[in-house]
Amino acid sequence: MQSLYIQNSLSRKKELFVPLNPPYVGMYVCGPTVYSNVHLGNVRTFLTFDIVYRYLTFLGYQVRYVRNITDVGHLTGDSEDGEDKIGKKARLENLEPMEIVQKYTNDFHDVTRVFNMISPSIEPSATGHIVEQIEMIQKILERGYGYESNGSVYFNVRKFSEDFPYGELSGRRIDDQLSNTRSLDGQDEKNDPLDFALWKKADTSHLMKWPSPWSEGFPGWHLECSVMSTKYLGTTFDIHGGGMDLKFPHHECEIAQNVGAHGGGSPVNYWMHGNMLTVNGRKMAKSEGNGFTPEELITGNHPLLERGYSAMTVRFFMLQGHYASTLDFSNDALQAAEKGLERLVTAMSKLADLPATASTEGSEADIPSLLDRCAQAMGDDFNTPILISVLFDAVKLINNVTSGKIAITSVQRQELKDGMEGYVFDVLGLKVEEKTRQDGGDTDALMGLLVELRGNAKTNKDWATADTIRDTLSQLGITIMDGKDGSTWKKD
RNA sequence: GGUCCGAUGGCCGAGUGGCUAGGCUCAGCUCUGCAAAAGCUGCUACAGCGGUUCGAAUCCGCUUCGGACCUCCA
Numbered sequence: 001m002q003s004l005y006i007q008n009s010l011s012r013k014k015e016l017f018v019p020l021n022p023p024y025v026g027m028y029v030c031g032p033t034v035y036s037n038v039h040l041g042n043v044r045t046f047l048t049f050d051i052v053y054r055y056l057t058f059l060g061y062q063v064r065y066v067r068n069i070t071d072v073g074h075l076t077g078d079s080e081d082g083e084d085k086i087g088k089k090a091r092l093e094n095l096e097p098m099e100i101v102q103k104y105t106n107d108f109h110d111v112t113r114v115f116n117m118i119s120p121s122i123e124p125s126a127t128g129h130i131v132e133q134i135e136m137i138q139k140i141l142e143r144g145y146g147y148e149s150n151g152s153v154y155f156n157v158r159k160f161s162e163d164f165p166y167g168e169l170s171g172r173r174i175d176d177q178l179s180n181t182r183s184l185d186g187q188d189e190k191n192d193p194l195d196f197a198l199w200k201k202a203d204t205s206h207l208m209k210w211p212s213p214w215s216e217g218f219p220g221w222h223l224e225c226s227v228m229s230t231k232y233l234g235t236t237f238d239i240h241g242g243g244m245d246l247k248f249p250h251h252e253c254e255i256a257q258n259v260g261a262h263g264g265g266s267p268v269n270y271w272m273h274g275n276m277l278t279v280n281g282r283k284m285a286k287s288e289g290n291g292f293t294p295e296e297l298i299t300g301n302h303p304l305l306e307r308g309y310s311a312m313t314v315r316f317f318m319l320q321g322h323y324a325s326t327l328d329f330s331n332d333a334l335q336a337a338e339k340g341l342e343r344l345v346t347a348m349s350k351l352a353d354l355p356a357t358a359s360t361e362g363s364e365a366d367i368p369s370l371l372d373r374c375a376q377a378m379g380d381d382f383n384t385p386i387l388i389s390v391l392f393d394a395v396k397l398i399n400n401v402t403s404g405k406i407a408i409t410s411v412q413r414q415e416l417k418d419g420m421e422g423y424v425f426d427v428l429g430l431k432v433e434e435k436t437r438q439d440g441g442d443t444d445a446l447m448g449l450l451v452e453l454r455g456n457a458k459t460n461k462d463w464a465t466a467d468t469i470r471d472t473l474s475q476l477g478i479t480i481m482d483g484k485d486g487s488t489w490k491k492d
Numbered sequence: 493g494g495u496c497c498g499a500u501g502g503c504c505g506a507g508u509g510g511c512u513a514g515g516c517u518c519a520g521c522u523c524u525g526c527a528a529a530a531g532c533u534g535c536u537a538c539a540g541c542g543g544u545u546c547g548a549a550u551c552c553g554c555u556u557c558g559g560a561c562c563u564c565c566a
Contacts, residue, residue, distance in 0.1 A: 032566075045566035075564075085564080171495065172562075221564095243566030248495095250565095274566070275497095281558065285565055320515070321505060326498080326559075333504045336516035343515085346530085385506050389514035399531055403522095463525060470528085481529045490529085 002059055006239075007324060007381045009247065009271040010169055014381055017270065019238050025061045026237035027053065028229040028268075030246055031123070033070040034104035035085040038111055039291035040314070040329070041277040041284035045243040047315060048274035048323040048382075050117040050429060052241065055378050058427050066232045067120040069108075071101040071127050072208050073200075073221045084218065087207045097208050101125075111294045114311045116429050122232050126224035130210045133219040133227050136261050137198045137212075145260035149189040151201030151215030155256060157194040164259050169271060170248035196253050198223055222253035230258065230267070240268040244275050245283075277318075278328045279304065306331045309338060312433050316341040319384040319428055340392075345432055347395040348424060351417040354401050356410040365401070365408050370394055371419040378427060387423060394420055443491075451480070451487050 004017040019025045029049045032038055049067075056063045074085045090097040112119070126133075137153055140146040145160045146153050160166055161174050174194065201215035202208075209216045229237065235258065242251060251271065258267040276283045279290040292302040300308030309317075317337035321327040370390065377386035394416065400406040408416070424430050450469055457465040470480045473489070481488050 030566075033564090038566085042566045048566090170561080173495085245561070245565055248561060249563090276560070276566075278559080283560070283565085287565070316515095317504090325505085328504080330504075332516080336504060338516095340515045343530095383506080385515095386513065389506070392514055396532090403531065405532085458525080461525070467526085474528085479529060482524060482527090483530080484523070488529090 002375050002379055004055075004059065004379050005381055006270050006272065008269075009273045010266065010268070015270070017238075019061065020236065020269065023060060023062050025056055025063045025239065026233035027056070027063055027065050027239040027241065028225070028233055028237065029065070029067045029120070029240075030225060030242035030250070031067040031069050032104075032108050033074045033085055034101050034108060035074075035089045036104060036286070037107050037293045037295075038104075039284060039286065039293055040297060041291060042243075043111060043115060043294060043314075044277045044318055044323075044327065045241075045274040046112060046117060047115060047318055049241045049272075050115075051319070051323070051382055051384060051427070052239070052272065053118060053120075054427055054429055055382060058422065064122070064233065065118075065120040066122045066124065066229065068224060068228055069101075069105055069123060069125040070221070070224065071105075071125050072097075073126055073219045073224065075221065084206070084208060090207055101127075114294060114298075115315055116311070116431050118429070124228045124232065126219065126228075127208075129224060129227050129231070130219065132231055133223050134199075134212050136223065136227050136230075136257065137219075139261040140198065140257065143260060143263070145256075146198055147191065148214050149191070151217065152189055152197060153199040153214055154190050154195040155198055155253070155260065156191070157196070157256065158192055160256055160260055164256075166256055167252060169255060170252050172248065172252070196220060196222060196249065198257070222250055223257060225250070226254045226257040226261070229254075230262070235262045235264065236267055236269070238268075239270045239272060241272040241274065244273045247273055274323045275326045278326050281328060284329065304329075304331075309334045310433055312430055313338045313341055316344075316388075316428075316430060320388055322381075322383060322385055324381070341430070344388075344391060344395055344424070345430075347398040348420060349432070350398055350402055351413070351420065354398065354408070354413050354416075355404070356413045357407045359407075359409060365397055365406055365412060365416075367408075367412050367415040367419065370397070371415075371423075374419070374423050378423075384428065387428070391420065391423060447478070447489050451489060454480070455486060 005014045006017050007013070008015045027049070029046075031046075032042060046067075049065075053063055053065050071086055072084065075083060086097050086100050089095075090100045093100065095103075137146065140155065141148075141153070145156050147156055157166060158174070167174060197220035199212060199214055199217055199219055201217040206218070209218055229240065240251070240254075255267060259265075278284060279288075282288060282290065284291045290304070292304060294311065294314075296302040297305065297314060298308050298311060300306070313334060314337075317334055318327060320337060320340075370393065373390045373393075374387055377383045377390060380386070397406065397416075401408055450473070454466050454469040457463075457469070473480060478489055478491050481490065
């Protein structure tokens, strides 16, 4: 099997990927908190792991891909006075919390579909695993790493750090943190500002609450991921992914909870973190007011957008940057991506009809080496920008074959077609967007007639008629392209 | 304040010691009645200052600027 190297956030090194139980691979990715529409920055992270999932599958692994839906426990602001995000939204919109959850889960699914992301194997929700979460808290308590306080349960970070390393993933030292953490006064239920909630007692006005041995309440945010990854992937599994901004505290807490409950070493072999999408150099975030939704992006209905861009354009744009780097959003970059993608797609559509020589001898075109460069690029920490650059070399080859500058055999043509389709459609997940075939074959037939009439006019040197047809169609968004062997057309 | 990351040609964006991606823009050319579209070709950049080295965008130090995390965030 083609070797794969992954940049491991835990070791901060690029490591050869060796699954625990090949050909099976377990991957957990932190999903959205469904209290609002996802914005483009969220999309980038899920796209990153869509690529990871696709490529692992492409290599022949059987991947169990678990991505959660957070529908409870994620608090706004400081955990002491924060509100549950879902509950707050439910109050604001005067809806049942589950209506909020359903509404934004649906939105999220719509978005993933539009961007051609593959659904995870399991998509568990936090509220569906309250029992398991309570069980895990009990295990943590039994092992002495948690304590109850006024009906809530907290994780004892300092105690834990005496027995196990804490802060390895995020590179934080516990003493640095202490001096930098705002210390709330005596009314704090926590023994130590470093501690985090496993279970929170709910007050009477709280909408979402469940019975537990400690109080009627709800689980802490970090707990669900520990519970659900363990339940579906085991106490040790291959890959855990999420956005860079989840590294601390979320993922650090997850590790502490897993180790606190089950002991042993690192629960995850490879931690992967996707970097942020930025706007004018700043992280796209709701709090910055610089986020926009996929729908706004596609329609262009947003102050930051000069016009709309298709989902595939955005997907391609994002894949032209490496997932571990920040990527800056701009209209210019989107427009550049749009043109580049069109060139790639156009070349792909020519593949099947490429002229091939009858000769069985090879030509100067070295298809295996081209495809090997693709594999090398993806094998080097999913380097999609390099892959795309190789694919553009292939585009150039295709165009040169079309114009007769380079000859290939039919065998080579098939190799090239199969290889490119694998990388473009299966690995990168790009698809050809349907835009000319929405009305059956009528348009084709009508256009055929117009092209023929205009061809006749041209033969008769009736430039006025020829130009009228061309200009009028142009106003309708249809471009006539005159070539050597007659005219073709395309719709914008 | 602590921890960490980044600064690449007109724009976006790869690249961890020599061979120096790719896309877009731009220019030239081919094609064309003209144009458009398309295609081909061309365009040598690495924030600044020192240092290591035969050789540095790449390693080390300093400076400047920007960003992320440390509180919710993909």
